[in-house]
Amino acid sequence: MAATDFVVTLSGGAETSPFRTYRPGEQLRGVVNLFVDQNLKCKHFYIRLGWHTEGRGTRHSEKLNELDIFQGELSSSIPASHDFTFYLPDQPWSYEGHYISIVWGLEFEIDVPWGKNLKHFEPFILQPQRQTETEWT
Numbered sequence: 001m002a003a004t005d006f007v008v009t010l011s012g013g014a015e016t017s018p019f020r021t022y023r024p025g026e027q028l029r030g031v032v033n034l035f036v037d038q039n040l041k042c043k044h045f046y047i048r049l050g051w052h053t054e055g056r057g058t059r060h061s062e063k064l065n066e067l068d069i070f071q072g073e074l075s076s077s078i079p080a081s082h083d084f085t086f087y088l089p090d091q092p093w094s095y096e097g098h099y100i101s102i103v104w105g106l107e108f109e110i111d112v113p114w115g116k117n118l119k120h121f122e123p124f125i126l127q128p129q130r131q132t133e134t135e136w137t
Helices: none
Strands: 004-011 027-036 040-055 061-074 080-087 100-111 118-126
Touching: 004 100, 004 118, 027 040, 027 100, 040 080, 061 080
Parallel strands: none
Antiparallel strands: 004 027, 027 080, 040 061, 040 100, 100 118
């Protein structure tokens, strides 16, 4: 089975720890670089924008947008680089609670014929702009 490194660089939004933060309606841009250890046939390379819940109860997820950005041969000698852009929806916002969390992210998936698909998940935070204490005075 091929080993693949997904190196994702997100731009836009604000750099926060531990994940990049975006506001509703904002544009999320980025680039993904793929490094494979052997030549690999790729039926499709998908990038999906979505969210899922974690915690107690039934897990829910929603994929809001999907890009099919590549079909063909991935070469072990040449890294593949692909740009992407998504516009973020108004809701639901990211949330981390005691019983449930809403996690936003990008899912990267290489559809490998007759093999296990290669996947990577890159989380980010979706939240409205919050006023700081100094803005109130």
